[in-house]
Amino acid sequence: MKDSGSLHLKVQELCDCYATTDPLKEMSELPRDADKDEAALKWLSLAALHGVNSNAKEIELVVKDDGTVKVTAEYRTGELPSPGPNVAGKIIEALKGITHFEEGKGKTPLALGIRDSSIELQIKMKPKDGGNKISIKFPE
Structure with missing residues (x-):
């Protein structure tokens, strides 16, 4: 993976790029994206935008060792x-x-600039069901 600073910056740039789109529609098209590294960063930005736009408390991504993926x-x-x-x-x-x-x-907290404001997300990662679980918690 690239330098963590540039990854963070890229997610912020993608938030700006996708700020006026429908995040759920864009998320549903990501499995067909040829560049999986870029698609991962797009997903992170779209999840943040969806959470902000929809007043979400938390978005979870669970990836099991058998390849099963669940996002709620x-x-x-x-x-x-x-x-x-x-x-x-x-x-x-x-x-x-x-x-x-x-x-x-x-x-850990993750500060993310979106357009002319910013948000602090709480990122949590832990093993779950033989895979990984990521939680993105949004402020109230």
């Missing part, structure tokens, strides 16, 4: 569009690079 938001019972196993693995890598969770677990 706390405020609804339905699932969000899955990025697919290839992009989901890259999302895990990107967040490890940004947050320095080399061991695959940890909790």
Whole structure:
């Protein structure tokens, strides 16, 4: 993965780029994206935008060792569009690079500039069901 500073900056740039789009629609198209590293960063930015736009409390991404991927938001019972196993693995890598969770677990705030304001997300990563779980918690 690239330098964590440049990954963070790229996510912020993508937030700016996708700020006027429908994040869920864009998320549903990511499994077909040829560049999985770029798709992972797009997913992170779209998840942040969706959470902000929809007043989400938390978005969770669970990736199991068998390749099963589940994405949910706390405020609804339905699932969000899955990025697919290839992009989901890259999302895990990107967040490890940004947050320095080399061991695959940890909790840290992540400041993210979106257009002319900023938001502080709480990022949590831990092993779950033979895979990885990422939680993106949004401020109230």
